[in-house]
Amino acid sequence: MNGDNKQNTPWLCDKCKKELVQKKVKVRYLGGNFEVELTKCPECNMVFVSEELAMGKMLEVEKELEDK
Amino acid sequence: MDLDKLLETSDICIYDEPPACTSCCPVHMDVIAFITEIEKGEFDKAYKVMEKRIPFARIIGSICDHPCEKVCVRSDSGGTVKISELEKAAVRYGYAPPKKAIPIPKKKGRVAVIGGGISGMTAAFDLDKKGYQVVMYEKSDRLGGKIWNYEGGLKKEVIEEEIQALMNKGIKVELNRFIDKKGLEGLIGEYDAVYLGTGQWEEELQIHPETFQVGNTSVFAGGKLSNKSCSVIFSASSGRRAAISIDRYIGKISMNASREREGSFETPLKYETEGIQPVEAVRKASDIYSKDESVREAGRCLKCRCRKCIESCSHLTHFNISPKSYMRQINQSERIILGTHYANKMINSCTMCRLCKEECFKDISMKDVIQETRESMVKRGKMPVSAHDFALKDMKFSNSKHFSMVRKQPGKAEYLFYPGCQLPASYPEYIGEIYKYLVSKINGNVGIYLGCCGAPADWAGRQDLMQENAEIIKETWEDTGKPVFILACSSCCSIFEKHLPEISFVSLWEIFAQYGLPHNNKVSPKHSLSVHDACATRHNKKIHDSIREIAVLSGYEIQELKYSKERTKCCGYGGLVYYANREQSADFVKHRIEESNNDLLVYCAMCKDLLVDAGKRTFHILDLIFAEDMESVALRKMPTLSERHRNRAQLKIRLLREIWGEEPDMELEKQMDFRMIIPEKVKQLMEDRYILMEDIEKVIDNAKKNKERFFNPQEKSYLARLRLDNVTYWVEYEEKDEDILVKSVYSHRMEIVEE
Ligand code: SF4
Ligand code: SF4
Ligand code: SF4
């Protein structure tokens, strides 16, 4: 799931007014835990998920896990 | 889930059973494969199909007495398919000499074959192939026996060539050797087994009809000795079956195990003959069918195979699967512990309409199988959450304070009008009118009860939720004085029958039919409608009749569809397929629409919505009763998922105010302090992604209050997220003065840990 979030995102954290950074983030689904590189606010940790990622790779992995 | 029972049911399915012709053929020639090749003009391949089963196919194919034709299903629709004539044609146009087989070592034992006719030749040929050393004894000076007597189609050279081929295999042939009873004694001592195919014998023999063993000796007898007839194909078959017995006898394996389907048998296959157009058999212009004549005659074959349920069901058609293999796949899926459950999507694409059972000769109900499977998946934690999540949340909404309520006149209620959840979502404006009608017509205390019967839970295999829901309904029923429920939704009817048998109910349509329509002054043009019956009540004749009565009372004429009443089809909503597999759902609608050009008449809100959404002019029975302008409702667009929520919520508020003069709880009318502008494009995304207006509002409300959002300075837009229950919703929006312009919405189920 890595890589879909663009490094040079125009988005800023509105609360902290910080530029977003790439970081390993924990993701959970159906009892499974894994780590992925995503973009987030370095201050408040709010994680950014693009539409492309959510409706693409993420959805695909969700469906795969659901059929396990 | 009881998998043994499942496999037993799968065994009952006759999909894989051979057609009558093949099962009757003593050597079980694959007639359909054979005829299919001929139809394509591939005579060489057709001959290859014959060769697989028919010994000395070039000889027998020309002279077979074809018992198969007597049982051909085509016989009553223009005459039996001329299988034997087609075999002659395949021999003539498709014969090619067999490839040289690699000789295998003959180490399994020695067998004597007495008699060189067709049964002996077949036994010798098969035993040689199985690895036995075979010696043939023939009293005359050539093999072949009676086949030399055939005239016409069968040429002398062909017989000679085939016999030569047999001898070339290394089978030893002793000609001019007459074996009598005494000679046989000698051979018994010399060989591991003896096959007797002499046509006549000095004494009566005790031949076992299935194994062809004589008593319990090492002698096996076939041909005319066992068949008592001159049939060439039965002779060949007996030689073949005796060879199997000899192999088992020498190998000391059970003589009887699994041999039920050897020789001619009656197939369990049933084939629907209704509607078959008669076609006369093709006449041959000369002594044998020309290629062209063969192709045409082959075209008359019905390729008998039971596909009755598949043909009528869009789901089985979509997955191109027979219930037989469907059940086997479920069996496999149920046994997977680690690995992917590939059948999940299919299992969640059955509308559980039970048409298959109506169609099936064997009463197999995939609906029951799927119901059990889904329940088992839920129990084992293997049901994909996303398949039914939205529908289950919708049910929860309907049973929450936002919609659910019970009101009655003072005292014990005699009737409780229960419109269900989807009808009020699609037709909020009719509910109050119906209630007033009921109160005015029925003598007695009539109350109203809003909520969802639990059908979504039942379909999703969630028996926990289903039971919980049924309990609540039951309590309400007891609390209100055990009234008769008046049901307007067919799914409610079937849920009540299944889970609340103690509650008696009457369908709203029966009441309309019985008490008459509220304003009967409407004159409609002579207009004919076709009823698309609801699949959930396919066996409720009272409902079927009432609907037709109401239509006639309203001035319409009914033209029945091929699939109606107990054989009706599902619109594609049932079983929650609409949520689990939209493509599959669309198939159902499409097939249903293609059935007739007439406008349709339905009595389930979801049927109407799905049919209209696909462009079919469809009336709900309530349109006939209440609508002012029929043209405007014929194609009235279905409300969005968000509107369905709002319609229900507002109906409750309206009923409380207008009928009971109550001021609803403030909570119910709570409004956000911003207004949203949602472009059409985004509305469509919301439908496709199952995102509701109320979800979006919550995301934006949280973003505004807590600044939990991203900001794009170039576009001046915001992107906010909020996790609601098990889904994270994302909304991209712009603030335009006081308004919110929604630019996009999406969601994911994975949970992201923000730390
Ligand atoms: S013609 Fe004879 S060999 Fe051919 S299918 Fe019929 S019975 Fe079998
Ligand atoms: S119609 Fe064709 S498949 Fe059916 S019994 Fe006749 S030959 Fe066999
Ligand atoms: S229950 Fe309905 S959808 Fe399911 S297999 Fe049977 S006919 Fe098809």
Ligand SMILES: [Zn+2]
């Ligand atoms: Zn921040």
